[in-house]
Amino acid sequence: MKYDFTSIIDRKGKDSIAVDLLPGLGPEKPKEGFDFIPMWVADMNFPTLPSITDAIVERVKHPAFGYFRPSEKYYSSIIKWQEERNGATGLTPECIGYENGVLGCVVSAVTAFSAPGDCVLLHSPTYIGFTKSVENNGRRIIHSNLVQDDKGVWRMDYEDMERKIKENKIHIAIFCSPHNPCGRVWEREEIEKAMEVYRKNDCIVISDEIWSDIILDNHKHIPTQGVSEDAKSRTIAIYAPSKTFNLAGLIGAYHIIYSNYLRDRVRAQSSKPHYNDMNVLSMHALIGAYSTEGRLWVDELCQVLGENVDYAYDYIMTNFKGVKLAKPEGTYMLYLDCEEWCREHNTTIGALHKAGTDVGVGWQDGRPFHHPYAIRINLALPKSRVIEAFDRLNRYVFNA
Secondary structure, X not given: OOOXXXXXXXXXXXXXXXXXXOOOOOOOOOOOOOOOEEOOOOOOOOOOOHHHHHHHHHHHOOOOOOOOOOOHHHHHHHHHHHHHHHOOOOOOHHHEXXXXXXXXXXXXXXXXXXXXXXXXXXXXXXXHHHHHHHHHOOOEEEEEEOEEOOOOOEEOOHHHHHHXXXXXXXXXXXEEOOOOOOOOOOOHHHHHHHHHHHHHOOOEEEEEOOOOOOEOOOOOOOOHHHOOXXXXXXXXXXXXXXXXXXOHHHOOEEEEOOOHHHHHHHHHHHHOOOOOOOOHHHHHHHHHHOOHHHHXXXXXXXXXXXXXXXHHHHXXXXXXXXXXXXXXXXXXXXXXXXXXXXXXXXXXXXXHHHHHHHOOEEOEEOHHHOOOOEEEEEOOOOHHHHHHHHHHHHHHHHOO
């Protein structure tokens, strides 16, 4: 491989919540004798793409950092990336808008098209950021549970979606594609069926596609806006280079909205607090990311993550009796169902979670994602650390 996905980088003291273990935020410190393996918050433990740091350094050489506007290259980089990676057509700079983050755009859209007390449809398990954003803005969440088929694959329940939309008079929904935390990469037919439900019930759709670059095996991301003209006109799609290139600390996402009406309302809402302004270094980071080098780096990244997922999935299925897991098709997160294991061992998911963190496996309590016996595990780290983590879980936790 051209790029480095094997070096273990020391992130301590480098402004990382993943490893600095702040009180009340993330896992507790491990017991003496165990180093900490960060596998909780969804950022990566790989060095980022060199062309990103090169672009930032080159801009920092100029000593002025005054007011600015996004450059033509910023927009053309996004357009080319979306065309080549996702098959987007007809995308123009007018359709692209900067966002400080995916959740900021979610809030702008939710508040633009609903009133306090209104209901919003989400699938469950649900990304915790959606829960906080929607509830903090006075809206009520209605969950439509994803269900697993006879092969363990997570599926949408379209009848349940439609029934709950009608019962609760819902006109706005949040769609996560690929899905976090379940790791589903939705097929075109699945998205088409979901969008037909939303169309029949006059729902505006907020489509979080931040994970769209991290696709495993032979799966393919299908943009929600790409399945029909109606989907294109009713969907607010949100992307970011942050998950793909580990740039969350630089801040910066963007929306793609083809409808003039939707775009005007979202931008009007986000402009009210005067917070939604781009950082000049964030702009140059995106340009460095959405490059020829970035395309190769992402392809290598997905190969590395696929190998980590294969290793972890096979290890769990072989060694952790009573733990269920749907193999993710995208993202770098596992979402374990530990209900059977906990019942057989007469313990709680909280105790299981602590047993892992005690031996330095910094996994994440999955219950806030709306599954009562879940644990979420981040596999975006060198494979040597993944192997060490699962060895510890085997010896000290699941088969102690």
